[in-house]
Amino acid sequence: MIRIREEGLPKVNDCIIIPVKKQNIQSMNEALTKLFSYITSDGIPETPDIDFERDLQFFISQKYLSKKINSLASRFPELLVDYDPSLNDNLSPYNIAAFSNNPVNWRCNICHSIWSAIVSSRTLGGNGCAVCSGHRVVSGKNDLEYKRPDVAKLWDYEKNKSLTPRDITCGNPDKHWWKCPFCGESWEAVTYSLTRPGSSLRCEKCSKKYAGANRRKNYVESGHSIEDTHPWVAKQWHPTKNGELKPRDISIGYDKPIYWICCDCGETFESIPYVVKKKKSMTCKSCSTKRAHSRPNSKL
Numbered sequence: 001m002i003r004i005r006e007e008g009l010p011k012v013n014d015c016i017i018i019p020v021k022k023q024n025i026q027s028m029n030e031a032l033t034k035l036f037s038y039i040t041s042d043g044i045p046e047t048p049d050i051d052f053e054r055d056l057q058f059f060i061s062q063k064y065l066s067k068k069i070n071s072l073a074s075r076f077p078e079l080l081v082d083y084d085p086s087l088n089d090n091l092s093p094y095n096i097a098a099f100s101n102n103p104v105n106w107r108c109n110i111c112h113s114i115w116s117a118i119v120s121s122r123t124l125g126g127n128g129c130a131v132c133s134g135h136r137v138v139s140g141k142n143d144l145e146y147k148r149p150d151v152a153k154l155w156d157y158e159k160n161k162s163l164t165p166r167d168i169t170c171g172n173p174d175k176h177w178w179k180c181p182f183c184g185e186s187w188e189a190v191t192y193s194l195t196r197p198g199s200s201l202r203c204e205k206c207s208k209k210y211a212g213a214n215r216r217k218n219y220v221e222s223g224h225s226i227e228d229t230h231p232w233v234a235k236q237w238h239p240t241k242n243g244e245l246k247p248r249d250i251s252i253g254y255d256k257p258i259y260w261i262c263c264d265c266g267e268t269f270e271s272i273p274y275v276v277k278k279k280k281s282m283t284c285k286s287c288s289t290k291r292a293h294s295r296p297n298s299k300l
């Protein structure tokens, strides 16, 4: 390396020094001629015509051009959305070296938080806003309560002690305690697993139940409802006493009692569908008994 240095500056090792006198054009011209005498052996045929005074503007413009080309603004225009000169003593991003190790202030274009980071940590390291990436929690910006109030609502304040949903982000990888909105029990789960899209917000037991209910629903809907498999049973279904439940909603294996209308007397009676189907008679108890008694006679 060859350096042109003013006389009287501290010594620098490991390079060739060409000394110049301070603010002396003649000395500068001599130094440049000397510089070219060093490098002409490397393919430059002869010493070019140099007049420092005449070419000063050109040298300065070249210096600024090179600075501009390698600036933050030229090399990483995509980062300028986060750069505001007013936060940096009005320093233009064209005057910041793209890989500088100096810190500058940034303002996130998404969450508007301001932070300080070394230029190269963004241009080389690829780091961004800590709030947006979830590394830093800012209440009212990226905390769980703000971002996912539906999940924060399940927070078990008692078991999580002093920690609140305002202290963690949606991407938090730790286990915390939650209160199941279905059974009221407390259960432990990784926060991130609850904030993922499609995650079921209930305890494991209720999740299993829900999965079972879903499976049953799919089974019934795929041609296994009472209406599909046992239409004669469905005909005796009580129209009002079973609430919202209809013969197309359950299978014949349904294990809770249902209201039916007796086909003999028209009275209402209660029975599990499977029992009704097994008996093959859609009659109430007393009519069943009557039928049983009259059976020998009816055979005659």
Ligand SMILES: [Zn+2]
Binding pocket: 108, 109, 110, 111, 112, 113, 129, 130, 131, 132, 133
């Ligand atoms: Zn941000």
Ligand SMILES: [Zn+2]
Binding pocket: 180, 181, 182, 183, 184, 185, 202, 203, 204, 205, 206, 207
């Ligand atoms: Zn539950």
Ligand SMILES: [Zn+2]
Binding pocket: 262, 263, 264, 265, 266, 267, 283, 284, 285, 286, 287, 288
């Ligand atoms: Zn009856």
